[in-house]
Amino acid sequence: MSILEGFELYEGNSDKTVWEDCEPLPSHFAPITGDKTIYQVHLAYSSALEREDVIDVVHQTISRALSFAQANLQEDTYAIRINWVHDFTMTITYGSEDWYKESPHVVKCCFEEIGRLVWSGLEKWLEAKERGEDIELSQEEEGIYYFDMIQAGIAHAIENPIINKVLLGLQEMNIGLYYYEEEDYENAKRIF
8 A cells, every 4th residue: 555545735725836846966965975866856936925825835845745755765764854944945855864865855845925024124124233223023024923834834734634644654654744943953843
């Protein structure tokens, strides 16, 4: 039985995301590590700013990552890793204990409009600080508002019956779903 039996890719309700498949390439570190894996990055650019749209895009991203479960599972796979980087990019890979070894299919979603809004708020704050002014940024400009939406999107996706079924199947294979920020591997939290 396939781990993806009955799986349907969630395409989403939001028109705020454009997906593209990058050219398959070997790792940049292949000459040093001898890694012969050809990596395929599945990349999305999202203009989502509204709560429902951001949650929907996160759901799409997780669904797309799970669609590669069969192709990504290796003998030593123990985790699906969701990494949120503060440049407003979500990356999902399958991995082993070796955090530098990644799965052949990598799914990334760049939240471009969120990044623009937060960076413009930071620039506004820095300019005011240079003028000696003390201004407060909105939650949107600080990024806190969107960080909460990303968390809500992950929870929403996990609750989806199709995604939940795949995660349960992976859990039976001792493969968990982990979340971490930036490159903080040691503090990755198992969320499923």
